[in-house]
Amino acid sequence: MKTILVTGSKGLLGSALIKNLSQDSNYNVIGHSRENCDLNNTNDTVSYIQQQRNNGVDTIIHCAAEVGGVLKNTLYSKTMFYNNLKINNNIIMAAQEAEIENFVNLLSTCLFPDKAIYPLTPDQIYNGDPHSSSFGYALAKRLSFQTIQSYHKVFNLNWLNIIPTNIYGMHDNFHLQNSHVIAALIQKAHKVKSEGGDFTIWGSGEIYRQFIYSDDLAKLVIWALENWTKTEGHNDPFMAVNPTEYTIKELALIIAKKFDIDENKINFDISKPEGIKRMTASSNANWFKFTPLEKGLDETIKWYNENFNNIRK
Numbered sequence: 001m002k003t004i005l006v007t008g009s010k011g012l013l014g015s016a017l018i019k020n021l022s023q024d025s026n027y028n029v030i031g032h033s034r035e036n037c038d039l040n041n042t043n044d045t046v047s048y049i050q051q052q053r054n055n056g057v058d059t060i061i062h063c064a065a066e067v068g069g070v071l072k073n074t075l076y077s078k079t080m081f082y083n084n085l086k087i088n089n090n091i092i093m094a095a096q097e098a099e100i101e102n103f104v105n106l107l108s109t110c111l112f113p114d115k116a117i118y119p120l121t122p123d124q125i126y127n128g129d130p131h132s133s134s135f136g137y138a139l140a141k142r143l144s145f146q147t148i149q150s151y152h153k154v155f156n157l158n159w160l161n162i163i164p165t166n167i168y169g170m171h172d173n174f175h176l177q178n179s180h181v182i183a184a185l186i187q188k189a190h191k192v193k194s195e196g197g198d199f200t201i202w203g204s205g206e207i208y209r210q211f212i213y214s215d216d217l218a219k220l221v222i223w224a225l226e227n228w229t230k231t232e233g234h235n236d237p238f239m240a241v242n243p244t245e246y247t248i249k250e251l252a253l254i255i256a257k258k259f260d261i262d263e264n265k266i267n268f269d270i271s272k273p274e275g276i277k278r279m280t281a282s283s284n285a286n287w288f289k290f291t292p293l294e295k296g297l298d299e300t301i302k303w304y305n306e307n308f309n310n311i312r313k
Contacts, residue, residue, distance in 0.1 A: 001025075001026055001027065001028060002026065002027050002028070002058060002059045002102065003027075003028040003029075003030070003055075003056045003057045003058055003059065004021060004027055004028070004029050004030065004057070004059040004060070004061060005030045005031075005032055005049075005052050005057045005059070005060050005061070006018055006021070006029060006030070006031055006032060006060075006061045006063060007032045007039065007060065007061070007062045007063055007064035007091060008032065008033070008062075008063035008064030008065065009031030009032055009033055009063070010031070010033045010171065011063060011064070011171060011173075012167055012168075012169055012170075012171050012172045012173070012214050013063045013106065013167060013214050013217055013218065013221075014031070014063040014064070014171075015170065015171040015214075016169060016170075016171070016214040016215050016217065016218035017029075017061060017063065017218045017221060017222075018031050019215075019218070020215070020218045020219060020222060021218075021222065024222075028056070030052065030055075030057065032048075032064070036048065039064055039086075039087045039090050039091055040083065040086050040087060040090070041090070042086075042090050042093075045090040045091060045093075045094045046090075046093070046094045046097060048094070049091070049094035049095055049097075049098045049100070050094070050097070050098045052098075053098035053099070053100065057100070058100065058101045058102060059100065059101065059102035059103070059104075059225070060091070060095050060100050060102070060103050060104070061104040061106070061221060061225070062088075062091055062092075062103065062104065062105050062106060063106050064087060064091070065084055065087060065088075065106075066079075066080060066083045066084055066087070066137075067137070067173070067178075067180070068080070068137075068177075068178045068179070068180075069177070069178065069179050069180050069181060069184055070133050070134070070202070070273050070274065070275045071177050071178075071273070072177060072178050073133055073134040073135075073136065073137050074132075074133055074273055076136075077135050077136035077137075078136055079136070080134075080136040080137040080140070081135075081136030081137065081139055081140050082136075082140075084136075084137055084140035084141065085140040085143065088105075088140060088141075088143070088144035088147075089143075089144075089147075092105075092144065092147055092148070092151070096151060096155075100157075101157060101158060102157070102158045102159070102225060103148065103151075103157070103158075103159040103160070104159075104160055104162060104221060104224070104225055105144055105145070105148045105159070105160070105161045105162065106162055106164070106221070107141050107144070107145055107161055107162065107163045107164075107237065108134075108137075108138070108141055108163065108164065109163060109164070109165050109166075109241075109279050109281045110130060110131065110134040110137065110138040110141070110279070111125060111130060111138045111139075111141045111142045111145060111163070112124060112125060112130065112279070112281075113125070113126075113127045113128030113129060113130060114128055114129060114130060114131040114132070114276065115127075115128050116128070118278060118280040119280045119281055119282040120279065120280065120281040120282060121239075121282050122163075122236050122237050122239070125142065125145070126142075130142070131275065131276040133273060133275040133276065134275070145161050145237065148160065148161050149161065149235055152229065152235055153235055158225075158229050158230075159229075160224060160225075160228050160229050160237070160238060161237035161238070162220075162221055162224055162237060162238045162240050163237045163238070163239050163240065163241075163281070164212050164217050164220075164240040164241065165209070165210035165211060165212050165240075165241050165242060165279070165281055166180060166181065166182070166209050166210065166211045166212070167180070167211075167212055167213075167214055167217055168180065168182035168183065168211055168212075168213065168214065168296065168297075168300060169213050169214030169215060169296065169299075169300050170214065170299070170300055170303040170304075171214075171303075172214075172300070172312075173312040173313075174186060174187040174304065174311055174312060174313040175187075175312060175313055176188065176313075181209065181248065181251070182211065182251070182255075182297070182300070185201070185251065185252060185255045186255060186297075186300065186301060186304055187313060188200070188201075189255050189256060189258070189259040189261060190259065190304070190308075192259070192261055192265065193259045193260065193261060197265075198265050198266070198267050199252070199256055199261050199265050199266045199267070200267055200268075200269055201248060201249070201252050201266065201267070201268045201269065202268075202269055202272035202273065202274055203248065203268060203269070203270060203272055203273065203274025203275075204268055204270050204274060205247060205248045205249030205252060205268045206247055206248070206249065206277075207247065207248055207274050207275060207276070207277050207278065208245045208246070208247055208277070208278045208279070208280065209245065209246060209247075209248065209251075209279060210241055210242055210243065210244065210245050210246075210279070210280065210281060211242060211244075211246065211251075211293060211296075212240065212241070212242045212290070213242075213290070213291040213296035213299075215291065216242070216288070216290050216291050216296075217240055219288075220238075220240045220285055220288060221240070224238040224240070228284075238284050238285075239281060239282055239283050239284045239285070240283075240284070240285055241281045241282065241283035241284075241285065242283070242285075242290045243283050243286065244290070244293070245280060246293065248274070249268070251293075252266055253266070254293070254294060254297065255297065258297060258298070258301055259301075
């Protein structure tokens with residue numbers, strides 16, 4: 001039986017991991033949140049992880065991060081870099097010192113270069129700088145990616161990187177300035193439905209994105225933990241990607257329909273940033289049965305409505 005510590009366990013992916021791991025008798029799962037330990041603090045992190053190791057933790061799934069959408073990443077690039085660099089360095093160092101056997105590092109496709117050949121593949125990661133819309137966050141993720149690869153190679157540990165595409169689902173952050181695209185659109189649509197006005201989308205609506213439901217990603221993380229580095233002995237990241245692509249316009253139309261918003265109220269503000277045109281990524285999970293976007297959105301919106309007074313917004 002593995003005893004697993006999930007950092008950021010109250011967040012979007014962390015909460016999905018806690019749910020899925022708790023349903024499996026092969027795992028004893030412990031949730032970490034900022035109240036337990038602020039991962040920005042080096043000494044506290046080292047002490048906390050050593051204490052968890054003494055309590056039997058042999059596995060860490062690292063989901064904790066300072067995250068945000070295109071606005072937060074654009075306005076606060078330096079802060080996003082510095083804070084995520086500290087968080088990642090602290091947890092990785094602490095895990096190595098405590099001799100944690102299994103470590104899963106969650107990344108993002110934003111770490112790929114601005115100019116790349118599609119679909120994105122791991123061999124392209126260092127072929128240029130990340131896009132300016134997520135530069136600081138992406139650079140911090142790149143550094144953690146390389147550190148995990150090195151630890152796996154040097155110490156022969158089951159330490160692995162997982163690169164998902166855009167995650168959505170329950171327990172997300174729905175703050176309009178700090179959220180990812182699906183959460184932001186749900187919050188905007190709810191406001192339009194409640195107060196009236198237009199459903200305004202940032203950018204042209206013509207950029208493409210792949211989306212993965214948080215519960216699907218949790219299942220793939222657990223599978224990769226048990227199988228990935230043992231397959232063919234490779235040191236590549238696991239690309240946890242739902243191959244289906246949508247334009248932001250297509251996504252907006254789906255969400256508008258679910259809130260009974262007339263299509264004529266949808267408009268696109270091209271004066272606002274929208275990020276890189278395309279981030280089409282290759283997948284190591286083509287065998288997986290992904291939750292259809294509409295079903296995932298139904299479940300997310302249902303949770304959003306039921307928990308509206310308590311969600312992050």
